[in-house]
Amino acid sequence: MTTSQLPAQPAHLWQHFYELCKIPRPSGKEQAVRSYIIQLAEQRNLNYQVDKTGNLVVYVPASPGHEAAETVAIQNHMDMVTVKTGDKEHNFEQDALQLMVEDGWLTADRTTLGADNGVGAAAALAAMTDEEVIHPALELVFTVEEETGLYGASGLDASLLNATRMINLDTEDWGEVYIGCAGGYGYKATRDFRIDSADSTLKPYLVHLKGLSGGHSGLEIHRQLGNANQLLAELLIDCSDLSWALESFRGGVAHNVIAREASALVYIDPAQEGKWRFRMEQASQRWLSYLPEADQGLSWSLKPSTDSSHEVLSVADRDLLLGLVVAMPHGAQNYSFAQPADLVNLSCNLAVVNLVAGQLTIQTSLRFFNANETSGLKYKIENIFKAYALEMEVILDYPGWNPNFDSALVAQAAGIAEQVTGEQAQLKAIHAGLECGILLSKKPDMDVVSFGPTIRGAHSPSERLEISTVEPFWQMLTLLLKELAA
Structure with a gap:
């Protein structure tokens, strides 16, 4: 240029x-x-x-x-x-x-x-x-x-x-x-999981979801864009009947950005790689049937990884973490009757999910016009964190x-x-x-x-x-x- x-x-x-x-x-x-x-x-x-x-x-x-x-x-x-x-x-x-x-x-x-x-x-x-x-x-x-x-x-x-x-x-x-x-309100929640050695018969692979639009968690939340954190968690849940373990999960970059990419380091049976690819294709077809045009570039990759610690969560903790990610609220919660086309009164963005070496960090943020309207959403988020035994702190609070x-x-x-x-x-x-x-x-x-x-x-x-x-x-x-x- x-x-x-x-x-x-x-x-x-x-x-x-x-x-x-x-x-x-x-x-x-x-x-x-x-x-x-x-x-x-x-x-x-x-x-x-x-x-x-x-x-x-x-x-x-x-x-x-x-x-x-x-x-x-x-x-x-x-x-x-x-x-x-x-x-x-x-x-x-x-x-x-x-x-x-x-x-x-x-x-x-x-x-x-x-x-x-x-x-x-x-x-x-x-x-x-x-x-x-x-x-x-x-x-x-x-x-x-x-x-x-x-x-x-x-x-x-x-x-x-x-x-x-x-x-x-x-x-x-x-x-x-x-x-x-x-106005805005936001949380950071953390939890430590015990980690164990991966089964030696399972091999490390990196699952990577990319191609979503992402964008501003306020200005574009009404567009119903895909959240990479939740889509990746859905795929991993789809594969829960296969033999695999989870080492890491990384998705999102900041509280005010809709997550556009996410990846997970998993240990799978190489003989089941074809089943993983089939599940990924099924998931893509499901999501592309309703995601907006801006997200139609969604794609997956599954590649063997050499960057691994061979330390993973138990199956129970793996499933607990994935259940937490899909349970979290995300998206527009209430719309304005005055500007119904594009003005959202209340929203939530599941911004960051980061699991490294057994340490989980989640960031989620709310936007609102009437602070009184946030109470139900706050209770929901806080009680989800409590139910999943996460420590929670408020990191955003502005009028x-x-x-x-x-x-x-x-x-x-x-x-x-x-x-x-x-x-x-x-x-x-x-x-x-x-x-x-x-x-x-x-x-x-x-x-x-x-x-x-x-x-x-x-x-x-x-x-x-x-x-x-x-x-x-x-x-x-x-x-x-x-x-x-x-």
Whole structure:
């Protein structure tokens, strides 16, 4: 991919985005991207503050003649989800992303793109560096560790902010104006199993399920995508009448990602390999009959393995673990009557199942608009963990953002969206954990709105940014800033 083929306008936004794509920025390791932003601020003699959590706030004076306008915060996060396909060699802590343009979409070569939330961060930096943008005094807020649980926003020192209006640029459907988001709650559960030596007549094989779409556990949970953890467990249960033992199970990458791949190291009778392949084919046919189009690339492999410890669970513990995985809730639990097509009120994602050397770790997360509605689902999950003798801890707990239909900022943003698109803006809530809810809990006087260009496949290697939506997104941001500066 040559640079000349990449989109170039609006110039400041794309320049900053391409620089961000060169900088490794996994969650918890945002030092390099923070340094890049600080360098930009220092080149312009701008003040900035870094709080003890690692969040950065850059203070941008108002455009000349607009000093009397109220300060506006523009908020984004610095980190990105780091997911790649199994055949892609990429070190997210060292390597730049390899960008490509395909049919009007910007994507990366078999990795996440980081448009979530890199394009929003680039837009905020463009507002800082493009002298043609008219704006009030700005507080550019860049948080850390959003993708692992909104920990940056939770730890933000709110005394660094004076703004009473905030624009969040972390939503992913151009033309829609977001005025609410889901809260989140999550668990990590563990258990140690006793391990024994594998039967010497059984040989190690790696079972690998891949080809599912995966994706964002909030934005795409309504699509009923396959969960690799549960599908692999189903297959292994299908084979429970055969002679085999389980050494390891690995599936999923993070609490906010729908598991797209899973593998198990099993010890089987080589004479039964044909039966295993037959069961895998049967399972594939069963699932492909109802999985959505995005998951029709599902595939299996069964290969002899040399990477084995020959230490396995007992048959009873094997079956107990598999029963636990298929018993766990996953997917949309309740839908909104206001937005029945795509808005889920309550969901659960069985995100990670990891069994190594007899140590089991499970991560599962909930999203909700009404915290009261979560009680039944919490009881179900907690009692499943108790029944299967797992130790449990809460690893996520953040508030939602309740829609404010009387918001003056929302009305202004909706008016400008209509001006740019020629169509009436759709006011929506999103089944994802934006940082707006947390920041509002710290500064209840803040008026908040969120919008962004179109992104699809966030949190998966198929993440892509619709190029044609970026320029009008930028136009909307600059027109809104100009109106707020008046």
